[in-house]
Amino acid sequence: MTFVRTYLRASTNEQDATRARQALKDFADQHGLKIAAEYVENASGASLQRPKLFELIEQAHEGDVILTEQVDRLSRLTAADWDKLKAMLTAKRIRVVALDLPTSYMMAKADDFTGRMFDALNSMMLDMLAAISRKDYEDRRRRASEGVAKVMANPSEKAAKYRGKPENTKRNDLVAEMLRASKSWTDIQEATGVSRMTVAKVAKRLKEGTE
Structure with missing residues (x-):
């Protein structure tokens, strides 16, 4: 069989x-x-x-x-x-x-x-x-390395590159409330549209008592 x-x-x-x-x-x-x-x-x-x-x-x-x-x-x-x-x-x-x-x-x-x-x-x-x-894996790693090298070579752009988008505090507060209510990560993602990485970040803050 x-x-x-x-x-x-x-x-x-x-x-x-x-x-x-x-x-x-x-x-x-x-x-x-x-x-x-x-x-x-x-x-x-x-x-x-x-x-x-x-x-x-x-x-x-x-x-x-x-x-x-x-x-x-x-x-x-x-x-x-x-x-x-x-x-x-x-x-x-x-x-x-x-x-x-x-x-x-x-x-x-x-x-x-x-x-x-x-x-x-x-x-x-x-x-x-x-x-x-x-090849796709190696190409993506090469492009990422080239991008970092370019930013590091231009200090004037470095801060802007790594500053990133401002945090959506209202959305993250909602994620925190749902975590406190013992909602599953999957339910939180579906309800708020956030990535699993964002849920993990907020969960870590809650654990450390900074959220």
Whole structure:
């Protein structure tokens, strides 16, 4: 029996790693698949230090499916690290099904013969998307570094650059009141439209007694 194991990842603790849970569930329902286990973690896709991903691989049986939203949830790795991860997946014949990789859909319920036919094509597509994800990661880091270097090189612009927008005290007071009322962070975000990072900032102030 093939088990479907969903893998959900976000890069930082401030991001919601479970954001794509419903999309994966909907996909599984549409294709008559049953999700056997879910693995969630907040960790950089550019690093192999991901305990939940390795727990998934360890617990997976031969022929199981990893269902994920996008290939970059699985990898923003260097070529060498991607090869290591792919070798581990290949060793257990774990199939990767990503919502942004159409060819992988055909493997979700493929029999052994059909699955092997798609293996080569899907492997090539995974390599390509993993490389694109890594390039995007490196490009964004380069642009951020260039932006900081430009600001640091121009002291007259430095203060304005890092002063940021004035704090919305009225909105943050409402967030604080909702936190005091033991409302969930998700409810607060939906009610006020603030980011999870803002809720965390106000929660920290409350804990420190400065709000």
